[in-house]
Amino acid sequence: MATSGNLIQVKDLVKTFDSRIHALDHVSLTINQGDVVVIVGPSGSGKSTFLRSLNLLEEPTSGEVIFEGVNIAGKGVNIDAHRQKMGMVFQHFNLFPHLTILQNMTLAPMKVKKMPQKEAEEKALALLERVGLRDRAGAYPIQLSGGQKQRVAIVRALCMEPEVMLFDEPTSALDPEMVGEVLEVMRSLAREGMTMVVVTHEMGFAREVATRVIFMDTGKVVEEAPPEEFFQNPKSDRLKDFLAKVL
Amino acid sequence: MELHFEKMLQYAPYFEKGVIYTIVLSACSVAIGFALALMVALIRLSKPGRSTLSKAVNKALHLITGLYIEVVRGTPMLVQVMIVNYVVFNPALIPKPKFTLFGIITGDLFVPALVAISLNSGAYVAEIVRGGIQGVDYGQTEACRSLGMSKFQNMWYIVLPQGIKNILPAIANEFVTIIKESSVCSVIGVQELMKNAQMVQGASFMPAEPLLIAAGLYLCMTIPTSKIIAYFERRMRRGDQR
Ligand SMILES: Nc1ncnc2c1ncn2[C@@H]1O[C@H](COP(=O)(O)OP(=O)(O)OP(=O)(O)O)[C@@H](O)[C@H]1O
Numbered sequence: 001m002a003t004s005g006n007l008i009q010v011k012d013l014v015k016t017f018d019s020r021i022h023a024l025d026h027v028s029l030t031i032n033q034g035d036v037v038v039i040v041g042p043s044g045s046g047k048s049t050f051l052r053s054l055n056l057l058e059e060p061t062s063g064e065v066i067f068e069g070v071n072i073a074g075k076g077v078n079i080d081a082h083r084q085k086m087g088m089v090f091q092h093f094n095l096f097p098h099l100t101i102l103q104n105m106t107l108a109p110m111k112v113k114k115m116p117q118k119e120a121e122e123k124a125l126a127l128l129e130r131v132g133l134r135d136r137a138g139a140y141p142i143q144l145s146g147g148q149k150q151r152v153a154i155v156r157a158l159c160m161e162p163e164v165m166l167f168d169e170p171t172s173a174l175d176p177e178m179v180g181e182v183l184e185v186m187r188s189l190a191r192e193g194m195t196m197v198v199v200t201h202e203m204g205f206a207r208e209v210a211t212r213v214i215f216m217d218t219g220k221v222v223e224e225a226p227p228e229e230f231f232q233n234p235k236s237d238r239l240k241d242f243l244a245k246v247l
Numbered sequence: 248m249e250l251h252f253e254k255m256l257q258y259a260p261y262f263e264k265g266v267i268y269t270i271v272l273s274a275c276s277v278a279i280g281f282a283l284a285l286m287v288a289l290i291r292l293s294k295p296g297r298s299t300l301s302k303a304v305n306k307a308l309h310l311i312t313g314l315y316i317e318v319v320r321g322t323p324m325l326v327q328v329m330i331v332n333y334v335v336f337n338p339a340l341i342p343k344p345k346f347t348l349f350g351i352i353t354g355d356l357f358v359p360a361l362v363a364i365s366l367n368s369g370a371y372v373a374e375i376v377r378g379g380i381q382g383v384d385y386g387q388t389e390a391c392r393s394l395g396m397s398k399f400q401n402m403w404y405i406v407l408p409q410g411i412k413n414i415l416p417a418i419a420n421e422f423v424t425i426i427k428e429s430s431v432c433s434v435i436g437v438q439e440l441m442k443n444a445q446m447v448q449g450a451s452f453m454p455a456e457p458l459l460i461a462a463g464l465y466l467c468m469t470i471p472t473s474k475i476i477a478y479f480e481r482r483m484r485r486g487d488q489r
Pocket residue numbers: 017018021022023041042043044045046047048049050
């Protein structure tokens with residue numbers, strides 16, 4: 001796949017809950033390799049539903065999610081094979097409490113990719129080193145602070161060597177003093193060229209790191225622009241209202 | 248009425264054998280019942296696939312397991328034990344197995360009793376296991392699946408270890424219940440503690456003492472087990488707060 005090629009193409013995605021809540025209303029979007037797409041919007045606008053549709057944690061009602069040329073929302077697709085290339089980071093970390101930090105990180109590489117334990121552990125330790133948590137490898141999630149947990153969650157996903165990382169409000173459950181350390185890890189990932197889709201309320205992060213910012217409202221993509229334009233020259237009234245509230 | 252427990256001393260081997268039989272029968276039943284419960288719980292939590300065949304199979308399995316639980320819960324254990332012993336294990340259908348364990352346990356009675364209690368326990372524990380699995384935060388499944396692990400891997404490595412840990416106290420309590428309930432097997436002649444107490448009654452012509460001793464021995468089995476469970480429950484809870 002070419003470095004500038006499109007990695008994910010979302011076509012006409014619709015998600016309806018209980019046949020009346022229109023969480024996603026015909027959303028189309030292209031995510032290119034190396035993009036850092038930040039999605040913002042009011043509560044209930046469909047940001048999480050969109051992000052979770054990308055790796056099919058949410059099964060779309062209709063539409064296509066084309067990842068590396070395959071419509072993974074289609075019938076008869078082995079979704080596990082595609083999901084392992086899409087890392088996901090959750091608001092509430094979702095570390096496995098019964099496993100140590102190291103085991104949290106090596107489980108999927110060993111079981112899914114059949115990586116030998118030694119190799120998986122070396123890789124995990126190198127990643128932990130990167131986020132300053134190598135000495136906590138043997139600890140259990142409960143022994144870590146929120147910021148540490150989220151850094152582990154990020155490197156756990158990285159252990160699978162994903163093509164793209166999806167973040168759903170990764171700093172929203174953190175105490176304010178821990179937000180910075182997580183954003184710093186995300187920033188360094190972006191610098192290395194990782195393709196990222198990030199749902200966040202951190203406008204500073206969007207301004208500084210995003211290649212594109214997307215505004216969603218009532219299940220639709222209302223506006224999409226590079227950060228300078230997005231924040232300085234919002235076109236729609238809805239985005240102007242939104243920015244007035246959050247900035 | 249005067250009690251003469253000293254006259255019971257000569258019957259000590261009967262009580263000893265009874266206790267061993269009861270413990271072996273109960274432990275095996277809880278283990279087999281748990282395996283059965285796990286299967287039933289997984290079936291009852293399974294969602295149908297997209298194909299018509301998968302939907303039909305799923306529906307049939309749900310129906311069978313639902314019926315199983317209703318029947319077991321809705322009939323007395325005494326009746327269940329007798330049906331398994333006289334109806335299921337009859338020479339025309341399934342002949343009674345012939346083997347001897349520790350010189351006191353004979354297959355022809357042990358196996359029907361084991362089957363009956365395991366089936367009974369399985370139905371109750373299935374609902375406990377189901378609750379345990381459902382009690383695991385769905386975020387765990389989402390995180391696991393997002394890493395590319397399969398449904399089965401998610402169940403085996405992530406959900407079950409957490410779900411079962413949560414219900415271990417309930418499983419251990421089931422062991423206590425079965426120690427007591429297994430006494431109904433005396434009606435088909437299984438030589439567990441209750442049956443042996445009745446035999447001592449007959450041999451000694453003393454009605455009260457053997458029963459009181461049996462009651463005491465049941466307490467000796469159940470109280471320590473309950474205390475041990477409570478201890479581990481407390482320790483586990485402390486572990487979670489670490
Ligand atoms: N599992 C579900 N069942 C029913 N409705 C749902 C479900 N998940 C989401 N919704 C609804 O879909 C809409 C979009 O929800 P979504 O979680 O995607 O919004 P969001 O933009 O992520 O909001 P927030 O900022 O609060 O996280 C909302 O109206 C929500 O109530």
